[in-house]
Amino acid sequence: PEKKLTEMQRKNEQFKASYKQQKELEKEHTDEMLSDIHKKIEAGTKLTPEEMNYLQSKDPAMYQKVKEIEREVKQYEAKLKKCKTKDEVNRVKMQKFAEVASAMSAAKNAPEGQRLAMAQHVMKRLATLQKCELKIAKSGHFSSLPTDEEYNKAMAELRGEKLPETAKENTKTDNSENIKEITSPEPQ
Numbered sequence: 001p002e003k004k005l006t007e008m009q010r011k012n013e014q015f016k017a018s019y020k021q022q023k024e025l026e027k028e029h030t031d032e033m034l035s036d037i038h039k040k041i042e043a044g045t046k047l048t049p050e051e052m053n054y055l056q057s058k059d060p061a062m063y064q065k066v067k068e069i070e071r072e073v074k075q076y077e078a079k080l081k082k083c084k085t086k087d088e089v090n091r092v093k094m095q096k097f098a099e100v101a102s103a104m105s106a107a108k109n110a111p112e113g114q115r116l117a118m119a120q121h122v123m124k125r126l127a128t129l130q131k132c133e134l135k136i137a138k139s140g141h142f143s144s145l146p147t148d149e150e151y152n153k154a155m156a157e158l159r160g161e162k163l164p165e166t167a168k169e170n171t172k173t174d175n176s177e178n179i180k181e182i183t184s185p186e187p188q
Contacts, residue, residue, distance in 0.1 A: 034058050041066060042120070044127030069125055073132050080136050087148040093133070100126050 037051050047055065047066065056063040076096055083089040100122060107118035136142065146154065 038062070041124055042127070044124065044129075044131045065121060065124075069128050072125065073128050076129055077132050077136065080133070081141065083145065085148045085151045086142065086145045089142055089145065096129060100129070 033054060037047065037055050040047060040051070041062070052063070052066070055066065076092075079092050080089060083092060103122045103125070104119065107115055107122055110118050
């Protein structure tokens with residue numbers, strides 16, 4: 001019985017050591033996988049569904065932030081695709097840039113412990129938004145858009161209105177005198 005007990009104890013110890021080693025390997029793999037996912041997020045790279053599921057189970061707070069960024073990117077992409085002119089695209093970009101700059105300013109004013117995390121989140125947003133812009137730019141969507149002036153001219157022609165081609169007249173009233181100011185179009 002003592003031999004059997006020691007044999008069982010030896011096998012039990014081997015099993016425990018094997019199990020412990022396996023758990024340590026899994027933990028190292030988990031930490032590496034989570035680290036890789038965090039690096040992809042920081043770079044603004046889209047995560048695979050498997051990575052999203054893994055992130056959701058291991059880091060729910062980061063998962064929620066990634067989902068927020070994805071929603072923001074979809075809305076931003078939709079706004080950019082709805083733009084009818086290059087100038088409108090630039091206005092949408094500037095508005096989004098101002099939004100991100102405001103968030104960065106808020107991060108600067110945050111309490112000491114939260115400052116770095118907030119700044120990192122803003123940088124992740126910015127990287128993801130820039131990738132979205134590049135994707136749309138590569139599609140050729142922006143290059144085919146007219147400027148505001150070209151768009152307004154084309155719309156006026158469709159409505160049957162005539163616009164002066166070489167000069168614009170602006171009427172100003174100053175002390176009940178009508179003064180006409182002729183301005184030539186800005187060179188492009």
